[in-house]
Amino acid sequence: IVIEPNFTKSNTKNANLTTQSSFDATNAMLNTSTSDTSNENDASTFSNTLSFTRTFKKKGKYLSLVFENENGATTDNGYTKSNTIFYQGSLPDDTRDQFNKSNNKVANYRTEFEFTHPITDSLQVKVGLEYKYNTNKDTRDSFEYDALNQSYSIQNSLLTNAFNSTERTFTPNAGINFNKKAFNLNFNFGTNVINFNNDADYLNLNTTLNKNFVAPYVNAYGNIKFSKTKNIWINYNYNYDLPSAREILPVEDLANPLNTYIGNSNLDLTKSHGIYLSYRDFDYATRSGYGTY
Numbered sequence: 001i002v003i004e005p006n007f008t009k010s011n012t013k014n015a016n017l018t019t020q021s022s023f024d025a026t027n028a029m030l031n032t033s034t035s036d037t038s039n040e041n042d043a044s045t046f047s048n049t050l051s052f053t054r055t056f057k058k059k060g061k062y063l064s065l066v067f068e069n070e071n072g073a074t075t076d077n078g079y080t081k082s083n084t085i086f087y088q089g090s091l092p093d094d095t096r097d098q099f100n101k102s103n104n105k106v107a108n109y110r111t112e113f114e115f116t117h118p119i120t121d122s123l124q125v126k127v128g129l130e131y132k133y134n135t136n137k138d139t140r141d142s143f144e145y146d147a148l149n150q151s152y153s154i155q156n157s158l159l160t161n162a163f164n165s166t167e168r169t170f171t172p173n174a175g176i177n178f179n180k181k182a183f184n185l186n187f188n189f190g191t192n193v194i195n196f197n198n199d200a201d202y203l204n205l206n207t208t209l210n211k212n213f214v215a216p217y218v219n220a221y222g223n224i225k226f227s228k229t230k231n232i233w234i235n236y237n238y239n240y241d242l243p244s245a246r247e248i249l250p251v252e253d254l255a256n257p258l259n260t261y262i263g264n265s266n267l268d269l270t271k272s273h274g275i276y277l278s279y280r281d282f283d284y285a286t287r288s289g290y291g292t293y
Contacts, residue, residue, distance in 0.1 A: 004049040010098035012041045022258070027090070033258060035082035045072035060118035068110040076102040080151075084257040094257040098144040099152035100159070108134040122179050128190075130171040138163045138245065140255075158254055160200040162243035168195040171217050182225045194269075198245040208252050213269055215240045229283045235276040240269040 015038040022030040031204040047070040054063045077099070097257025114128035142159035143152040194213040199206060218238040223233050246253065246263055253261040282289030 002049070002051045006047045007045070009044045010042075014039055020225065020258075024088070030088055031084060031086045031258065033082065034085040035080065037078060037080050037082075039076055039078035041074065041076045042268070043074040049073070052118075055112060058118060059121075060116065060124050061117050062103045063200065064112075064114045064116075066110075066112040066114075068108075070106065070108040073102075074102075074104040076104075078102075082257060096257070098156065098159070099143045099145075100255075101143075102138075102140045104139075106139045107134070108132070111222075116177070124177040124179075125175070126175050126188075128173045128175070130169075130173065132167065132169040132171075134167040136165045136245065137193075138162075157203060161200060161251065161253070163200045163249065163251075164198065165242075165245040166197045167242060169193065173217050184223040186221040188217070188219050191215075192217050194242070196242055198249050200245060200249045200251045202251050207249055209249055209265055211248075213242075215269055215271070229289060230281045231279070233276070233278045233280075235274070237274040239272045239274055241272075242269060243267045 017036050019034045021032045024030055047067070050067045052065045056062060078101075080098045080100065081096070082096045086093060095148075110130065110132045112128065112130045114126055116124050116126040117162075118124050136271055139162040140160060142156040144154040144156050145151075146153045158178055170193045171190055175186065175188035178185040192213075192215040194215065196213065197208075197209075197210045199208040216238055218232075218236070219237045222234045224230065243263075248265060248267050249263040250265050251263060255261075264293075276293065278291065278293035280289065280291035282291060
């Protein structure tokens with residue numbers, strides 16, 4: 001049994017002064033904007049990996065169980081003073097003096113089961129199951145400056161919102177390990193079955209969107225030894241990323257006076273292929289050689 005806990009904590013502060021202008025195709029001014037912002041960010045994360053491996057009498061036969069968690073919280077407190085002037089169209093000028101408090105909480109859990117059985121001395125087959133349960137809660141509370149009370153106490157409902165998402169992913173998979181003196185191959189394949197639920201609260205209106213995705217699970221690793229000093233490695237991974245609740249829910253976000261952001265409910269997974277290739281000719285006895293990747 002192996003336990004690997006990890007805790008991180010950070011605090012950052014920043015301040016920015018910006019000025020920008022926009023022009024149309026005829027070089028006529030569309031808008032100008034000035035802003036003075038300051039933020040303080042506190043973040044803490046606890047993660048842990050708990051793994052258990054049971055070996056059997058037969059060489060190469062074993063059972064492994066892994067549990068991982070990541071729990072994090074981030075708080076961002078920021079003050080914004082901005083003035084945006086529109087020179088075309090009917091949009092009114094936008095002047096802000098605000099305090100914004102944002103909170104983000106994540107809770108990610110992953111459980112993996114894998115059983116490996118030898119077929120020959122050099123060939124092993126394995127079957128596995130993986131389950132992920134991830135939640136994300138993202139809230140923002142915005143307050144306007146009250147000159148009478150000299151405090152940021154007037155809630156701005158147009159900029160106050162809450163977004164939540166929950167991911168449940170079930171991944172049955174199988175694979176082979178082939179090991180020879182001069183050649184190693186590890187290949188795993190399966191299917192990611194993803195249930196993705198999102199909701200948002202904005203202007204006393206609750207918006208929900210539940211989606212299901214199916215994506216391949218593929219990774220492979222190979223190593224060839226040409227001689228005592230010459231080796232080549234190749235890795236391949238199929239990867240995907242889910243959109244955030246803010247990206248996929250059709251809810252207005254007016255935090256930026258120059259851009260109104262609305263999520264796209266038709267968003268798909270972001271899919272990518274990762275390939276790594278490396279060649280090395282290195283003599284450890286003389287500590288000389290070269291490598292490329």
